[in-house]
Amino acid sequence: MTTPGTVAALALAAGAVGFTAIAVVGLFRLPDCYSRAHATSKSDTLGALLAVLAAAVAFAEPTTTLKLGALFLFLLLTGPTAAHAIVRSADDQGVEPWARAVADGPGGDPDDGAAPTPTDGGEEPRSEPRRGGERADGGERP
């Protein structure tokens, strides 16, 4: 006996698991603190909101709907806010964003399919790796 409420709650829970899985894959594979915060702040928050909606549909009582609505609003407000605070602290500390010249990402260097083609031999060939201190745009590391 599958009522429409059951189907809706299970679909919302499945969506929650899917978006949280996307967030965890982003935590695994993205190369930078900033991009990881980007992945988790959006995808993990959306997964949490879908799971809260699934719980609200499963309960289907006024009191629990009120509590879960409060939890919904709270997660919606505080997830991206916390991620913004963390990223701002990273920027204040001087954590550098990932650049393609610095191939020290935890997931390894991503595929170079999107790498810009060098124009008329402007760059030296990649016979030797770049030093860690020099940036691709010539700026100095603070």
Add this chain to the structure above:
Amino acid sequence: MTLLADGLLVAAAALVVLGLGAGHRLFRGPTVQDRVIAANAMGTTTVVVIALLGAALGEPGYLDVALVYALLNFLLSVGLAKYVVERGGVLQ
């Protein structure tokens, strides 16, 4: 009713596994901020697991626990983010 409870329990179990997977970043994050991001994601997943367990087991008292845990998770993240930069400075 049994199908709904079982499905929610399976979803909660999958979210527990995903939260433990997010804990990978706690051990090998190059910066402190990576670890705080991972802790925040794990805390959000824990809140969701508590709410889903309350829905699956039919106990509304779990939702209060989930609300308080969400508050503490947010305070942990913001407090660590401020502490890392200012070493216990006042919020500006």
